[in-house]
Amino acid sequence: MPTASAVSPPTTADDIRHQLASRDYVADEAIVTSLFLAEQLDKPLLVEGPAGVGKTEIAKSMAGASGAELIRLQCYEGLDATTAIYEWDYKRQLLHIRQADPSDEGDLFDRRFLIERPLLRAVTASQQGSRPVLLIDELDRADEEFEAFLLEILSDWQITIPELGTLQAAQAPRVLLTSNRTRELSDAIRRRCLYLWIDYPSFDKELEIVRRRVPRIDATLAANVCRLVESLRTPDWDKVPGVAETIDWARTLVALQRDHIDEATLRDTLGVLFKSRDDMALAADRAAALVAGVGAAPSPPPPRS
Amino acid sequence: MAQPPAGAPYQSHATLADAAVAFCRLLRQRGVTLGIGEVTDATRALGIAHLSPEGHRAALRAATAKSAPDLATFERCYDEYWCGAPAPAERRDTDGDGGTGTALARRARSAGEQTDADEPAADAATGTYSHERSLAERNFAVAAEDEVADIAILLQRLGRLLARALSRRYRAQTRGRLPDLRRTMRLMLRDGEILEIAQRQRRPRRLELDLICDVSKSMDVYSSFLIQFMYAFQHAYRRIETYVFSTSLHRITPLLKEPALQLALSRARDTVPDWSGGTRIGESLQRYLADYGSRLGRRTVVVILSDGWDTGDTELLAGAMRSIHKRAARVLWLNPLLGSPGYRPQTRGMLAALPYIDVFAAGHSLDALQRLPRQLLV
Ligand SMILES: Nc1ncnc2c1ncn2[C@@H]1O[C@H](COP(=O)(O)OP(=O)(O)OP(=O)(O)O)[C@@H](O)[C@H]1O
Ligand SMILES: [Mg+2]
Numbered sequence: 001m002p003t004a005s006a007v008s009p010p011t012t013a014d015d016i017r018h019q020l021a022s023r024d025y026v027a028d029e030a031i032v033t034s035l036f037l038a039e040q041l042d043k044p045l046l047v048e049g050p051a052g053v054g055k056t057e058i059a060k061s062m063a064g065a066s067g068a069e070l071i072r073l074q075c076y077e078g079l080d081a082t083t084a085i086y087e088w089d090y091k092r093q094l095l096h097i098r099q100a101d102p103s104d105e106g107d108l109f110d111r112r113f114l115i116e117r118p119l120l121r122a123v124t125a126s127q128q129g130s131r132p133v134l135l136i137d138e139l140d141r142a143d144e145e146f147e148a149f150l151l152e153i154l155s156d157w158q159i160t161i162p163e164l165g166t167l168q169a170a171q172a173p174r175v176l177l178t179s180n181r182t183r184e185l186s187d188a189i190r191r192r193c194l195y196l197w198i199d200y201p202s203f204d205k206e207l208e209i210v211r212r213r214v215p216r217i218d219a220t221l222a223a224n225v226c227r228l229v230e231s232l233r234t235p236d237w238d239k240v241p242g243v244a245e246t247i248d249w250a251r252t253l254v255a256l257q258r259d260h261i262d263e264a265t266l267r268d269t270l271g272v273l274f275k276s277r278d279d280m281a282l283a284a285d286r287a288a289a290l291v292a293g294v295g296a297a298p299s300p301p302p303p304r305s
Numbered sequence: 306m307a308q309p310p311a312g313a314p315y316q317s318h319a320t321l322a323d324a325a326v327a328f329c330r331l332l333r334q335r336g337v338t339l340g341i342g343e344v345t346d347a348t349r350a351l352g353i354a355h356l357s358p359e360g361h362r363a364a365l366r367a368a369t370a371k372s373a374p375d376l377a378t379f380e381r382c383y384d385e386y387w388c389g390a391p392a393p394a395e396r397r398d399t400d401g402d403g404g405t406g407t408a409l410a411r412r413a414r415s416a417g418e419q420t421d422a423d424e425p426a427a428d429a430a431t432g433t434y435s436h437e438r439s440l441a442e443r444n445f446a447v448a449a450e451d452e453v454a455d456i457a458i459l460l461q462r463l464g465r466l467l468a469r470a471l472s473r474r475y476r477a478q479t480r481g482r483l484p485d486l487r488r489t490m491r492l493m494l495r496d497g498e499i500l501e502i503a504q505r506q507r508r509p510r511r512l513e514l515d516l517i518c519d520v521s522k523s524m525d526v527y528s529s530f531l532i533q534f535m536y537a538f539q540h541a542y543r544r545i546e547t548y549v550f551s552t553s554l555h556r557i558t559p560l561l562k563e564p565a566l567q568l569a570l571s572r573a574r575d576t577v578p579d580w581s582g583g584t585r586i587g588e589s590l591q592r593y594l595a596d597y598g599s600r601l602g603r604r605t606v607v608v609i610l611s612d613g614w615d616t617g618d619t620e621l622l623a624g625a626m627r628s629i630h631k632r633a634a635r636v637l638w639l640n641p642l643l644g645s646p647g648y649r650p651q652t653r654g655m656l657a658a659l660p661y662i663d664v665f666a667a668g669h670s671l672d673a674l675q676r677l678p679r680q681l682l683v
Contacts, residue, residue: 012355013355013356013360029357029359029360029363030359030363030366030367032360032363033356033359033360033363033364033367034363034364034366034367036353036360036364037350037353037364037367037368038367040349040353041346041349041350041368043346045367046371048372048373050599144543144544180599181373181597181599181600182599182600182602183513183544183600184372184546184558184597184600187338187371187559190371190372191340191342191343191371193371194346194367194368195366195367195370195371195372196367197373197376235594235595235598235624235628238631238632
């Protein structure tokens with residue numbers, strides 16, 4: 001009996017709920033159920049949604065909570081199959097050539113010179129008796145060719161290295177894929193997966209996230225932070241602030257020891273919420289209205305003198 | 306909110322499967338693409354015990370609604386099927402033409418009626434070249450019935466040629482090489498020394514294209530030609546998404562993948578409920594932004610094919626165009642009316658959109674479409 005992972009895989013939706021909660025990940029019913037169904041049906045889960053709503057964090061939390069290894073394949077344009085599977089350690093091979101008989105090719109492409117990249121790692125981990133979480137992050141950034149290749153891997157879990165032969169996973173890992181929809185993924189990959197859309201959180205959910213992630217924050221301030229960020233989620237901006245920005249902003253306000261949001265505070269901290277110049281300029285213009293809109297300003301201080 | 310039937314009567318696998326099949330059929334009728342895999346997963350999702358009402362909905366959603374634009378349809382179907390919400394009234398409208406002949410033939414007929422006497426008719430005796438020449442300049446709107454088939458063939462060819470030209474140009478613009486260490490290593494084994502670093506070709510960075518075609522009533526004489534063009538283009542250029550709109554926007558990329566052109570066209574027409582309907586460009590482009598806006602970026606070129614006759618909210622149109630222009634690499638607007646001498650873009654819609662257009666061109670004839678790659682890349 002393998003002892004590699006001490007924690008047994010979750011068996012009910014409640015287990016998943018508790019696991020996520022233990023990592024301070026705030027999950028609604030749709031998230032919990034989709035993860036649970038993926039587990040039950042043994043299928044990859046494709047998670048889509050705007051930037052910064054907690055797609056990547058799901059995989060991290062799931063792995064962290066269950067004590068499983070997290071294997072992350074970060075996709076980017078031009079990512080090709082081999083880079084995602086393995087690479088040869090050329091430096092060590094070079095050293096080896098210097099020292100050994102250079103005509104011995106078999107030796108040169110020996111397993112000890114092999115650097116495991118995420119997909120190969122997912123296969124070998126399963127051969128070693130553990131069940132990792134494989135996160136294929138931002139698949140939309142990779143090319144269609146890579147997507148097609150991935151589709152094969154996802155169905156066979158078999159990897160061929162010309163110099164070493166074919167490796168077969170003992171069990172498919174738990175797979176999460178994410179996409180920001182900078183391009184539409186193929187129907188083929190969607191078919192292969194279950195699907196979860198995560199939108200910007202409701203006010204209540206975001207408040208819960210802030211209170212979990214920034215425990216020192218004052219309750220009223222947290223609510224005002226969430227209310228103000230919520231009012232920013234309109235099409236006016238180049239980049240709408242996500243949950244990551246809400247959390248950063250809440251942390252900043254706590255660090256600055258502000259107990260309420262006034263216009264000056266908002267202006268001073270705009271850089272935390274927005275990344276583009278245009279957005280910052282527009283937000284600065286609207287600062288007064290934004291603060292007024294959430295009623296976040298404190299009651300006026302008692303007149304002095 | 307209404308609840309799914311608690312302790313529902315469908316417990317055996319057969320009844321679960323029946324429920325899954327029936328629900329999936331409803332989704333399909335409303336335009337969600339589903340395969341046998343989705344039906345199987347839905348059946349298994351239904352078989353999971355102890356789901357809360359929310360969980361029941363979420364499980365079915367994860368198994369069947371596989372893309373963001375399908376989600377709203379899913380919620381409506383779920384309410385209807387599992388919670389007994391009233392079905393929405395049938396939306397298929399206006400098009401009384403019961404589908405006699407192909408869309409193209411239909412267009413041909415209406416186009417034929419409008420044929421102007423002052424357009425010189427193609428003379429079969431002048432030979433293929435000049436025949437093609439005159440077809441190339443022919444405004445789609447006044448193409449005669451017997452020219453339509455020829456134009457269709459030329460459109461196909463043009464679409465493919467342009468797509469290839471586009472791929473080639475991009476490769477040429479982005480030539481770059483990376484060292485290929487694996488091959489270098491093998492060469493070393495052979496030669497014992499590093500004499501050359503093997504190179505591998507860097508992948509070309511391609512353009513992403515979004516074609517958005519107006520298929521409202523006023524575009525009738527053009528749209529079937531333009532869709533054929535989009536069809537041919539899409540078959541030869543992969544980084545492309547195609548959409549049509551009249552009162553609402555629909556992504557038809559998967560439909561155009563169908564290898565038989567006529568079938569693709571009639572499918573597209575059947576799936577889009579408001580084909581030849583009114584025009585709400587602003588609302589449609591807002592929909593585009595909401596559902597597909599995440600595609601926009603430094604390498605995305607948006608091509609809108611429309612005459613700019615808008616019966617919707619002009620403010621919305623201006624707002625949508627502003628966003629698209631800001632986020633896309635380039636915005637082209639092909640307005641077939643520009644091909645008519647004396648046309649001035651003075652409709653309210655067109656005026657609202659103009660400030661946010663990089664290239665404003667005609668696209669009313671083969672010749673006009675031929676300029677597209679240059680316009681895309683400049
Ligand atoms: N539901 C949640 N519970 C707790 N923290 C959350 C939640 N959602 C988001 N966060 C926090 O927000 C931040 C951003 O999340 P994450 O990086 O997972 O977003 P993403 O959707 O992957 O974004 P991107 O598309 O930019 O990669 C993380 O620091 C995460 O801790
Ligand atoms: Mg992420």
